[in-house]
Amino acid sequence: MTEPTTARVRFPTALRGGTGTVSVLLVLIFVVIATQNPSFFEGPPLMAFAKKAAPLVVLAIGQYLVIVSGEFDLSVGSLVGAQVVIAARLIDGDEAMTYPVIGLMLLFGLLVGLVNGLVTTLLRVPSIITTLGTMLILFGAVRYWTGGAPTGALSEGFRVFGRHGPDGVPVLGQIPWALVIAALLTVGAILLMRSPYGRSLMATGDNDTAAAFSGVRVWRVRTLAFVGSSLMATVAAILIGGFAGVTAQVGEGLEFTAITAVVLGGVVLGGGRGTVVAAVLGALTVEALFTLFNQLYLPSTIQPTAQGLIIIAAVAYVSRRGDPRPPTRPRRRPDPPNERQLDSSRR
């Protein structure tokens, strides 16, 4: 069970969508990594990569749900940071607190998702503003609560998910729990998108007025997408906290990395198109790219520049794909007088 195998297996069947492009990109990056560091594909380094990449995969799944419904979630980075800090403070090294605190974190994630979703759908605040607000609120609240320096410690039991896994597996050495969790969530998300809810979500992102006419309760579908994103961010927080422990900087900038991953997977901002698998492959591609930069000794100062160029290239590529629908969709513009349109303005 390795990422490149998954990529290669899916590749022929999935060439139709953005999945094909991102698969090719991922395989290429892996090939270049292999030329730089042949030992990368021996079991343990690959498992180390999977362990590192798992949180972003989980975040990308959450971000996918929101983006495909036509919204953004900028609050996930701050939420990850807040959750890790909350966990450290409440667990404070006490093993017995591990599961109660994980439960509490999930509740908190649920709450943040509900707030994001309801403010966006019922109060009609654009999601980019809602979640920007949530991001700042969480960031500030954590700073205020901890005075800038997180206290407490995570228990070993908490850290198992992000750090350990069954040992002694032939060839691979250790299968990280993080990989197992990310794989399960990926499968779960694929099934979800094939369920009636998934179809409604996709339809909402594509054209929310049409979806509403066909009986989709748009506000509920979108709110649930935000809840999904926040819950995924909570799982990612458990994995990241487990992986590396508590630092003051945990979670910073993750929202943009997650959006990059989803966009790289060919999921269209504005909603309505793209697959979960593509988003997951996008996340793996972003992580592989970071690994590649590192293997090439690319100065870390230039890495954001390279990352930025790749995002723009990816989106430009997706936009110019020969799709019958123009990339800037009419519902985003004021109504042209001579164009009959089903939906006026969404908000």
Add this chain to the structure above:
Amino acid sequence: MRASRVLLAGAAGLTLVLSACTTDAPENPDEGTAGGENGGEMSPDAEWFDQAEFGTQMAQRDIEPEGPADEPWTQAIEPEWVDTSDFAIDDPQDAHVCFSNASVSNPWRVTGFITMEQQVEALVDEGRIGSFDSSDAADDDNQQISDIQAFVDSGNCDAIIISPSTTATLTPAVETACESGVPVVVFDRGVNSDCMVTFIHPIGGYAYGADAADFLVESLEPGSTVLALRILPGVDVLEHRWAAAQEVFADSELEVLGFEFTEGDGAQIKDLVSQHLQRGEVNGIWMDAGDGAVAGLEAFEDAGQPYPVIAGEDELSFMRKWDEEGLTAIAPVYSNFQWRTPVIAAGMILAGEEVPAEWVLPQDPIREDELDDYLDRNSDMPSLHYAKFGGEDLPGFPEAWVDR
């Protein structure tokens, strides 16, 4: 359409391969070191290296400071005392001291600011100063310039303490404060001016970086490999640490694998160290600040490799790990107790007592023989606390630091 997509992907792949080829070539072939361009070269960047200042700091490490040894925050290395009788006021117990803080954006500054507030409480109790007011610029130069201006305009401040966010940009603001006639105290990072009454700082970044690098050179066999972890480029105190380390490593037989910027983020540190471990042995870790040192060590645990010799910082999470695992380690110190000194200095100036023009505080790393002592003294403290915070005798100890 499919063909064009394959074409594009192919082009992307070609670009990747090409960039691999080009970046692989060493940028400075004449330097001829092992690590590729990301830091293999061992001559400090001239912008960040001042040979004379480096020599001064190296010498200051061995000078016995003046003042009581059990109160290092009042000690000074080779002080030049200046007269402050012009600034003396009649009723210091009513004096209002204003403090423009660059930020409390990292645990080191958080710890220091708590210590400062408790020191203020002590001074108020003693009647050395009357009241204290602070502003926080959140690492924004413009904000801090206007904070300082607001203090000057208010006319309420009997003394102004400034911890500048950056050196060059804040210089005019500090000069404005000086011109207002009240005594100005600058500490931590400096400014390009000597208008303030006293400039308080520990020995400095070169001494910090050299303490760490010297320890690695002493503790490792010749030919051992060292990885440097840095927070970010372009910050003078951090650049000086690295410049000094480059200077030390250049004269040693250690092989420096390169350096990585980590932003002090544990996940990044762990990932980067893991990747280096996949490619070969790492015998030593040099850090320009101890944030995330524990994550770096965990990378060795998870890879099943022996712990490296490591230079961290006097941050407690690292020191506790050091103790538990019996590491070969050193904790270089950027004296956190320096946050006490500016308010003490303000009290002295308002009473007309002499202060050093440049108040250089001692900066001794914590070595193995002192480890237990410092862990005992800080046993209640949170893990992102700094061992040499120097507030054990202040009011509110230990609750003020524990419940932050």
